[in-house]
Amino acid sequence: MSSRLEPTPPLTATRASLHTLALGDVTAERLASAGIELSGDATVLSRLAGVLDPGDPDFAIVTPDKD
Template identity: 75%
Template sequence: MVGQLTPTMLLDALAIQVDGPRAWDETLSIDVVLTDSGERYRLRLRNGVLTHTAAPQREGADATLTTTARALPALALGGLTPERLADAGIEVSGDASVLSRLGAVLDPGDPDFAIVTP
């Protein structure tokens, strides 16, 4: 899939934005269900790290996001509110407060950082 953003690439991009020290005491889980491909992912924030897996889970998630793969990039645009996600075509069920808790520990970083310094 050269040139296409896959769901796992997007979830990895979201994970690297987590401010570990700020997220240390947060524990939450979010299921992401892609209706067009049948894929399902579990996001889990624990010990300052956001991980994801496609493996089936026994326990339920705090919240579930149901959408298509095409609408999924809205997660990376910030503003993880149910209203903004609904505008992007993402349905939120369960405890929507986990979205704001996740959003509160994301730090997109400085897009103008110097990759190479003189």
């Protein structure tokens, strides 16, 4: 048995507004103020944000050599 879900909800966002999604701030008001257009069930994004680990703003992407 397979539990295949339809890909919802479609959204339209600019590159600059994607940080709103990445930060997990997915309230309808916050999405609209960031210029993200959403059609469909917005609770899907809330559920996704609920299972993601919070980001670490101090994460060192590049560590320079000390030599």
